[in-house]
């Protein structure tokens with residue numbers, strides 16, 4: 001909602017563009033596409049870019065004529081910046097967003113916790129960045145415009161689908177009329193109220209949590225660093241919680257919890273929102289002018305599809321799952337879905353893998369959603385205790401945290417952490433007894449190399465092998481065997497330095513990977529570890545990679 005007198009898209013800081021529908025010949029009523037994506041929200045845009053990176057063209061449908069309006073996602077996690085980097089879009093994000101590592105929790109006005117998210121010199125990006133979703137979509141759209149492989153059609157709505165064994169026919173409506181597109185594959189990125197999901201007769205299943213929050217964005221000159229503040233039981237909202245985030249363009253996000261049973265319509269009236277926001281700002285010492293940008297109400301849900309794949313349709317982003325915003329996981333999770341689906345689908349379309357590779361999409365990404373649910377449920381219980389019992393425990397922990405270190409970590413609304421695809425069919429069994437390092441399914445450890453670049457800078461668009469101090473000739477043999485399975489395979493050699501070898505003179509990189517001379521890691525295009533060998537026969541890993549790409553009968 002916007003203040004009285006301002007139009008739906010009249011933002012204080014963002015100029016919404018207006019996009020025309022595609023110029024097309026209305027006489028053409030049927031087209032063909034290899035991939036169609038429904039929904040150009042952030043997840044659909046990233047899916048299209050991740051496919052384009054692999055050389056796969058797509059048609060991307062969006063029913064609106066501009067970006068999503070209002071206040072939505074603001075916190076983007078490190079792992080998402082790696083995805084944005086891989087699809088060639090991260091620079092704009094780094095320039096505009098505010099990175100942060102620190103959160104502070106307050107109980108009845110007293111600071112009880114300052115926590116720092118894990119961060120070290122080997123990380124290329126900060127743990128978290130704040131950027132309004134309007135900019136997220138704008139920057140992705142700019143990258144789409146430059147890609148040349150994405151046919152983005154605004155004001156174009158998917159109205160019906162027909163599923164066949166070899167594809168999906170989508171009926172599209174735009175201002176010129178209706179037409180059909182026969183696509184080999186369909187990515188449903190059409191959000192929490194997904195039309196594709198409904199047309200398939202599928203439903204999200206799960207729970208609704210207690211507690212509603214008003215989410216208000218205000219513009220103000222406010223001298224506070226980019227630190228996430230959580231106020232428990234503040235004077236401005238007694239017994240409840242307030243969260244405050246800084247965003248670019250002097251915009252501040254204020255989330256405040258409503259009282260149980262509070263009338264939502266009354267709570268959302270402009271005078272009431274102004275009174276609440278004014279009280280919160282006074283409490284944090286802001287006595288200068290401020291302007292209301294937008295507000296809405298939110299309650300936490302943990303909802304997901306039972307299976308994110310249905311034949312030739314892959315559900316990505318909010319169409320597949322709706323997660324609570326505590327811990328900032330909705331968009332971040334969706335971006336990982338988009339990349340996961342795209343790298344696998346691109347290989348299937350190019351004939352470099354069988355459809356079996358796509359069987360791992362749902363277990364991997366649904367597993368990640370269930371992990372988010374588990375964490376978010378803990379956060380939600382702490383932020384908005386569901387029963388009197390939970391409230392007593394929560395309040396006791398907060399009161400103890402004023403004077404006791406041991407109770408302080410409870411007051412940390414958990415943030416997003418990357419998920420390990422343990423036991424996924426797109427990873428190899430871990431049989432070698434490594435003493436450390438990332439296990440198969442985990443995100444590879446980033447390290448800074450001797451030349452000042454990061455390991456992540458050297459990953460290719462295919463699988464990447466990382467070989468530690470190999471015997472003479474071993475690197476070439478291994479590279480050749482894996483390149484036969486993946487033409488985009490790239491090999492990085494870490495060792496004593498010299499021609500084609502990244503120097504690890506003090507053994508720091510080998511230690512991060514628990515590696516010995518001859519150890520080998522196979523990384524997937526999404527930077528997750530596919531498999532690893534402590535030393536010994538590379539043939540085993542080659543066979544495993546064949547199984548990942550082609551299945552057991554390969």
Ligand SMILES: Cc1cc2nc3c(=O)[nH]c(=O)nc-3n(C[C@H](O)[C@H](O)[C@H](O)COP(=O)(O)OP(=O)(O)OC[C@H]3O[C@@H](n4cnc5c(N)ncnc54)[C@H](O)[C@@H]3O)c2cc1C
Nearest residue numbers: 039041043063072073074075158190191317318330331332
């Ligand atoms: C207040 C709030 C705060 C949030 N904060 C965070 C945060 O800090 N971090 C985070 O990770 N997540 C956050 N989220 C969640 C995040 O906004 C969503 O997870 C994210 O927008 C999902 O992206 P999506 O592309 O899947 O769906 P959407 O953004 O909903 O995009 C779907 C698109 O599909 C289009 N569409 C729908 N139907 C059709 C059709 N039939 N034909 C063509 N197009 C169609 C829609 O117009 C829309 O553009 C927040 C959400 C809210 C509401």
